Amino acid sequence: MKEILEPVEQCVITVDPQVGSAHFSECGRFLLAGSFDGRVRRWDVSDPQTPRELEAFTQHQAWVSPVVTRDGVAFSADSWGGVAAWRYDADGPQTLWSVEEAHDGWCRQLAITKDCLATCGRDQRIGLWNPADGNSIGELQGHENDIYSLAFHPSDSNLLASGDAKGIVKIWDLAARRCLRDLDASLLFTLHRLQDVGGVKCLTFDATGERLAACGTKPKNGGTVQGEPTIMIFDVATGQLKQTLFVGPSKDCYVHEMHFHSDGYIMAVTCGAAGTGRLLFQKLDAEKPFYASKKLINCHSLSRSPDGSRLAVTTTNRNSNGNGRRLDDDGQYEGNTTPIHMLSMPQSE
Amino acid sequence: MNNLCTPIDHVLSRRQLLGAAGATAGTLGLGGLLHPAVAEQMKRTEKQVLFIWIDGGMSQLESWDPKPKTRFGGPFRTIPTSVTGVHVSELMPRTAKIMHHLAVIRSLHTQDNSHSRGVNRVQRGDPKERGVTYPLFGSAVAKLMGPCSSGLPPYVWVKPGSGGFIHADAGFLGPKYGALALGDGQPPENMLLPEGITPEADRQRNAMREFVNKRYAERRRPGVSDASSYVFDTARTLMSRSELFDPSTVTESERERYGDHELGRHMLVGRRMLEAGVRFVKVNSYGWDTHGDNFNGHASLMPRFDQAFSAVIEDLADRGMLDNVLVIAMSEFGRTPRINGHIGRDHWPEAWSLAMAGCGLHKGIVIGKTNEEGTFVDSEEYDMGHLFHTWFHALGIDPHKTEYVNNGQPLPIAHDDHSPIKEVLS
Numbered sequence: 214m215k216e217i218l219e220p221v222e223q224c225v226i227t228v229d230p231q232v233g234s235a236h237f238s239e240c241g242r243f244l245l246a247g248s249f250d251g252r253v254r255r256w257d258v259s260d261p262q263t264p265r266e267l268e269a270f271t272q273h274q275a276w277v278s279p280v281v282t283r284d285g286v287a288f289s290a291d292s293w294g295g296v297a298a299w300r301y302d303a304d305g306p307q308t309l310w311s312v313e314e315a316h317d318g319w320c321r322q323l324a325i326t327k328d329c330l331a332t333c334g335r336d337q338r339i340g341l342w343n344p345a346d347g348n349s350i351g352e353l354q355g356h357e358n359d360i361y362s363l364a365f366h367p368s369d370s371n372l373l374a375s376g377d378a379k380g381i382v383k384i385w386d387l388a389a390r391r392c393l394r395d396l397d398a399s400l401l402f403t404l405h406r407l408q409d410v411g412g413v414k415c416l417t418f419d420a421t422g423e424r425l426a427a428c429g430t431k432p433k434n435g436g437t438v439q440g441e442p443t444i445m446i447f448d449v450a451t452g453q454l455k456q457t458l459f460v461g462p463s464k465d466c467y468v469h470e471m472h473f474h475s476d477g478y479i480m481a482v483t484c485g486a487a488g489t490g491r492l493l494f495q496k497l498d499a500e501k502p503f504y505a506s507k508k509l510i511n512c513h514s515l516s517r518s519p520d521g522s523r524l525a526v527t528t529t530n531r532n533s534n535g536n537g538r539r540l541d542d543d544g545q546y547e548g549n550t551t552p553i554h555m556l557s558m559p560q561s562e
Numbered sequence: 563m564n565n566l567c568t569p570i571d572h573v574l575s576r577r578q579l580l581g582a583a584g585a586t587a588g589t590l591g592l593g594g595l596l597h598p599a600v601a602e603q604m605k606r607t608e609k610q611v612l613f614i615w616i617d618g619g620m621s622q623l624e625s626w627d628p629k630p631k632t633r634f635g636g637p638f639r640t641i642p643t644s645v646t647g648v649h650v651s652e653l654m655p656r657t658a659k660i661m662h663h664l665a666v667i668r669s670l671h672t673q674d675n676s677h678s679r680g681v682n683r684v685q686r687g688d689p690k691e692r693g694v695t696y697p698l699f700g701s702a703v704a705k706l707m708g709p710c711s712s713g714l715p716p717y718v719w720v721k722p723g724s725g726g727f728i729h730a731d732a733g734f735l736g737p738k739y740g741a742l743a744l745g746d747g748q749p750p751e752n753m754l755l756p757e758g759i760t761p762e763a764d765r766q767r768n769a770m771r772e773f774v775n776k777r778y779a780e781r782r783r784p785g786v787s788d789a790s791s792y793v794f795d796t797a798r799t800l801m802s803r804s805e806l807f808d809p810s811t812v813t814e815s816e817r818e819r820y821g822d823h824e825l826g827r828h829m830l831v832g833r834r835m836l837e838a839g840v841r842f843v844k845v846n847s848y849g850w851d852t853h854g855d856n857f858n859g860h861a862s863l864m865p866r867f868d869q870a871f872s873a874v875i876e877d878l879a880d881r882g883m884l885d886n887v888l889v890i891a892m893s894e895f896g897r898t899p900r901i902n903g904h905i906g907r908d909h910w911p912e913a914w915s916l917a918m919a920g921c922g923l924h925k926g927i928v929i930g931k932t933n934e935e936g937t938f939v940d941s942e943e944y945d946m947g948h949l950f951h952t953w954f955h956a957l958g959i960d961p962h963k964t965e966y967v968n969n970g971q972p973l974p975i976a977h978d979d980h981s982p983i984k985e986v987l988s
Binding site: 230249250292405412436511529549 | 618630631633634636637638639652675676722823824825847848849850851852853854855858859861862863866867898899900901902903904905906908909910912935937938
């Protein structure tokens, strides 16, 4: 493996109000972020030092969680079940189609191939849509819980993985509209008193499609929610659990997003109690990360640019928690913000 | 001077207690319905309380006071209720259907944002500091109203975890007004007579116990020995009511309606305690302190609360008991509008909500409001003193005419500077 140098911060984009995640477009020129106020914020990040904010997409009614892109089109979904497709590279975002009630309630995640947009949500359904026009092309049923995560196989677009709130992962055959197998990631779930805690926050295939990672926490308790940040790696062909990685202390809690790097390590972000969590890189055979940021806290998403040279990490401002009445200088009630850290990934030759 | 009741008014003799309990023993059939005559009396005259304590802090924004499409509103939708114009979070669809029974207050503004102080401060009514420890509401009702005619303990607490007699709730009233706690909804340990002990042997054993107690009491302060005897006697009233804890007397459909989870099971026990004639029943739910993952947390917490809460309201209404049972569902505070880095909400006593029903309160109303973003109260603020005044009024106790006396010191039963919330009283 080549020596990995520490990522270098290029700039920080501070977003108010908070956004749930931020991801590069497939061309790498734009950064798109779904916001708690229902907008999808856009930046032109072609100049690493000086991102330029563009007009936001404003057609959603509620929280926007996931945003994915393909062929110049962004697909976004909101917590009231709406899904929309729009051109993100235009000066002003242009809506191509929208489905107001694609799901009954919170649409949690999207995954895209050339021919299929997959959506999932609180209604325990996976919706399949024609990305060109938004027409429904089917649905998958079988989960008995809120579905949190989706991922298409990188080379076989007929295979879709989904993960739910109680740690059930399903591998689906889209052509047959049936579940091929269940993977047991229930380590990522516990019932604490009345609260379902944990779930599969993120699913990621490796580049070959042979391995599938299910990410979350090994939860200890509800309420504040603590647990060891956990990555479970399965063999896709057999469904066997190959490896379980615990990538931080219990205060760091959830692995929110993770990627396999071609050099044989994983890149992940974690987030736990306010002020905890980090960006980390860890070899698969190691017990500890070989890199862990100290500056980035409460990390909620991790996006790699298509050429792998840049990272975008959404975090939360320091001192984001607190029980007291905290007002700003004008006496107004303060919200929190999302600093998006834009990082370069220098590598030695 | 006033109509203050004294402790002696509510000390029932063991014979009275056992006699009353015996009169109703064996009369509960499937579903735990009270003997018709006793149930009828309960319906007509005896006021009771169901106090549902949601420990840790339910989010008002994910329940009674949603603020959709605002900065702090969170991801969930609102849904209409059975009361025109009133919306609640989509996480409580069953409760939405019984909103016409409820009185919701959205303008609570209380004084403490920590659990350790807040729980006691809230449940004691946050009176002015007078150098004494005030009783929790359950103990206050036990003192001021005493047991119902059933003779069952006046204050029963259905809670997760361990049970026992929780005398600390009573504060200066003295240990006998504490709570008889049913840990995990189960009867007190060793409540049932062992099979090998005949009624006659039991009688002889109790005669011996009373003899020893009497000797013990002669050398102790009266309060201590009274409390000891009282606790034992009230426990024995439950000993004769073992059917209250018999799982076979609960139908499967009841279990399903309340929910196969901790709160559902405990709420069903609570309803059965009310039917049997317990004056004050507290049902606790723990685990609501969602500093992390608040929205996923409430996505599973709220539906379970919704199921158990709506079921008990429906049942009390169907049985004609809601006219005399005061139902209160609340936490020690609400949760911050601000969403922290763990996607949680922290403690927020500045502007929060609670729900009430029954006992003559107006039905299907919402009192007070918060501002557009839900950050602060935008109408008259209500504190715990207002609530205690309101609750006592609903129970037929006038806080301006009733006082406690603690070692000769008169003490108001609710905050002297506060008054009842008139909009909610009929």
